[in-house]
Amino acid sequence: MxxxxxxxxxxxxxxxxxxxxxxxxxxxxxxxxxxxxxxxxxxxxxxxxxxxxxxxxxxxxxxxxxxxxxxxxxxxxxxxxxxxxxxxxxxxxxxxxxxxxxxxxxxxxxxxxxxxxxxxxxxxxxxxxxxxxxxxxxxxxxxxxxxxxxxxxxxxxxxxxxxxxxxxxxxxRSWIRFGSFEYFFHTHRHDQLEHLADFLLRESFPQFAGEEDGYLKMFREIVKRTAHTIAQWQSVGFNHGVMNTDNMSAIGLTIDYGPFAFMDTFESGYICNHTDTQGRYSYDNQPRIGYWNLERLAHALSPLVTETKLKTELEKYGEYFTARLMELLRAKLGLEGVDENDSDLFRSLFTVLENGRVDMTPFFRTLSRYEGDRKALLALTLAPNQLDEWCDRYDKRLELNTASTEVRQEKMLRTNPKYTLKNYILQQAIDASEGGDFTLVNDLLTIAQNPYDEHHDFEHFSLPTPHEFKNLRLSCSS
Known part of the structure; x- marks a missing residue:
């Protein structure tokens, strides 16, 4: 067509x-x-x-x-x-x-x-x-x-x-936002609030439309989707930068890309938006803000569903988020099954990454080829002794796997991208485009759509970010 x-x-x-x-x-x-x-x-x-x-x-x-x-x-x-x-x-x-x-x-x-x-x-x-x-x-x-x-x-x-x-x-699939419901709640237009909820049910949650507790089931799904999406952000080091409720999708999508960033050097408190002087939307605060925003949505939906029921569903947010993040991190580390010490293993890893000023994307990609020789990993950190100690724990955890090293590596290479579009890379395409050359925009589209491939001509974009370009902050102005 x-x-x-x-x-x-x-x-x-x-x-x-x-x-x-x-x-x-x-x-x-x-x-x-x-x-x-x-x-x-x-x-x-x-x-x-x-x-x-x-x-x-x-x-x-x-x-x-x-x-x-x-x-x-x-x-x-x-x-x-x-x-x-x-x-x-x-x-x-x-x-x-x-x-x-x-x-x-x-x-x-x-x-x-x-x-x-x-x-x-x-x-x-x-x-x-x-x-x-x-x-x-x-x-x-x-x-x-x-x-x-x-x-x-x-x-x-x-x-x-x-x-x-x-x-x-x-x-x-939908442009309806948390703030769409807030508008009609705070202006006391509860009939229109109900019409909006009915529309969203028909558009995005038809499986719940017409059910007696359809609004509650819809909210439960929004809570789960939001938690899962933010868990995915955290797993790849993505910082949205401006998680206002008007930028929060009612169907759990990532929308309204403003001063976002894939982190370079891992910093738990990284702030990509220089307008965010208080760090409200820092990387490590994103899960909490997701919950806070859902609280605002629950309040806006309260004329349609009792707040007690909404709160009960909202309290599952942490469970959804943690379960999804743990699942993602096990996949990134190539771990089979569940071990009671996994959460501590993950926490200690991110402490080591932060202390060693490690770039997340090349670290996990390098880890995807790990088979005991630590030289390539240790070359990525400023704190090699800490990472070496963590690798001892990692080796011990890998003993619980039943699949071969080759199978683990294949899965990890399909899980950990070789390329993420860091801000310094995007800036190169922007600079060229402002001069009338759009070639890199289209090259980056190919890389963006195939982040696990090798792209030999762009190998330099898979390396740790040059020091002078690390963890830039951007403005909301666009």
């Missing part, structure tokens, strides 16, 4: 007008297509071989509306850095409609009712980061929004400096 044969539908517009604002995208000047993601096109049933540059540019730039499209921005509220903001909404994102269960959204497509004095635009650097990172997370098996294509333009956008405007076309 061609892109222009795609028909969209807009079920969200069946809700009351207070839920949204219909608005036409504002085109950028002289758009240029940077990159297209064939795997995302296939999600929509579109043949990648039939994607035409002119049609894609027009779709992303808002000058082509597909059959059935009625563009709109969504209204929601949210807690930002712990403080409630009564109305936020899609200030620079416009929804086009849905197809094949995927909701299409243009980010950077101009002002909406919810822009709050903003220009409704996104800049090239942040758009490249989101485009590539959403695909990288998907390839790592982490629930996430996806990205179809990316354009830039001659139009200048004012941030800390003048930058090139850009638009990315994002896909998600």
């Amino acid at each position: 061609k892109l222009t044969d795609l028909t969209l539908n807009t079920p969200y517009l069946s809700l009351d007008p207070i839920f949204y604002h219909e608005v036409i995208p504002t085109p950028l000047k002289n758009p240029t297509l940077i990159s297209v993601n064939p795997s995302a096109a296939e999600l929509l049933g579109v043949d990648p071989a039939q994607l035409e540059t002119d049609e894609l540019e027009a779709l992303l730039n808002g000058t082509l509306l597909l059959e059935g499209s009625r563009p709109y921005a969504m209204c929601y509220a949210g807690h930002q850095f712990g403080y409630y903001v009564p109305r936020l909404g899609d200030g620079r994102a416009i929804n086009l409609g849905s197809a094949e269960g995927w909701n299409l959204q243009l980010k950077g497509s101009g002002q909406t009712l919810y822009s709050r004095q903003g220009d409704g635009r996104a800049v090239l650097r942040s758009s490249i980061r989101e485009y590539l990172m959403s695909e990288a997370m998907h390839a790592l098996g982490i629930p996430t929004s996806r990205a179809l294509a990316l354009i830039t333009s001659d139009e200048k956008v004012a941030r800390e400096r003048w930058e090139r405007g850009a638009i990315v076309l994002r896909l998600s």
Whole structure:
């Protein structure tokens, strides 16, 4: 199927007008297509071989509306850095409609009712980061929004400096957020709150729709999915950077990629967002903030379900998170079965990584080939004696395995990526793109989608991050 044969539908517009604002995208000047993601096109049933540059540019730039499209921005509220903001909404994102269960959204497509004095635009650097990172997370098996294509333009956008405007076309199974429910709860619009819950049930949790305790079961699933997603973040050293409730997906996805980072040197208290002066959204605080955000969601759902029942489900969050993280870490270390000392083994490992200023990604990749010789591992740390002692414990734990070393290594190499898109790597693609060279963006898309492969031409990106680029902090500005 061609892109222009795609028909969209807009079920969200069946809700009351207070839920949204219909608005036409504002085109950028002289758009240029940077990159297209064939795997995302296939999600929509579109043949990648039939994607035409002119049609894609027009779709992303808002000058082509597909059959059935009625563009709109969504209204929601949210807690930002712990403080409630009564109305936020899609200030620079416009929804086009849905197809094949995927909701299409243009980010950077101009002002909406919810822009709050903003220009409704996104800049090239942040758009490249989101485009590539959403695909990288998907390839790592982490629930996430996806990205179809990316354009830039001659139009200048004012941030800390003048930058090139850009638009990315994002896909998600749902764009409903924790803050969507907060908006209708705090404005005492409980009928609309119920309508939103019913819509989410139909859209994302149809197995619970129509059941007497459907709302409670939906909340239980949101708690579990959120816990599992954050456990996956922790296992790969991902720091989201801005876990406001308006950035929390109601179906447990990773969305709204802003000042994120894959950690370089492991730091438990790492903060990737320099706006976050108190460290609210630091790496080690992400699990706690996930729980805090779910508390806000439970409070917002309290007109529909008694708070006692919601609290009972919420208290399972820690169990879900811990069980999933332990499962992930056993896989990363190639451990079979369960041992009562595993949690202590994992904790001590991360202490050793932090003390030795170790880069997580190459460490776990190197560990995937471990068969007793520790030289390669010890070369990665500034505290070799500590790591050597930990390896003694690791060797003893491996004795519980029944599979061969070769089988363990094969599994670990499929679990521990050789490449993660660290910020210094992304910055190289951004710098080249700002000069008009988009080659590295497309090379990084290939790497992002195949993080366990070798990519010999890009071997340098698998090495520990150069010292001068380690653990950079970014701003929310984009």
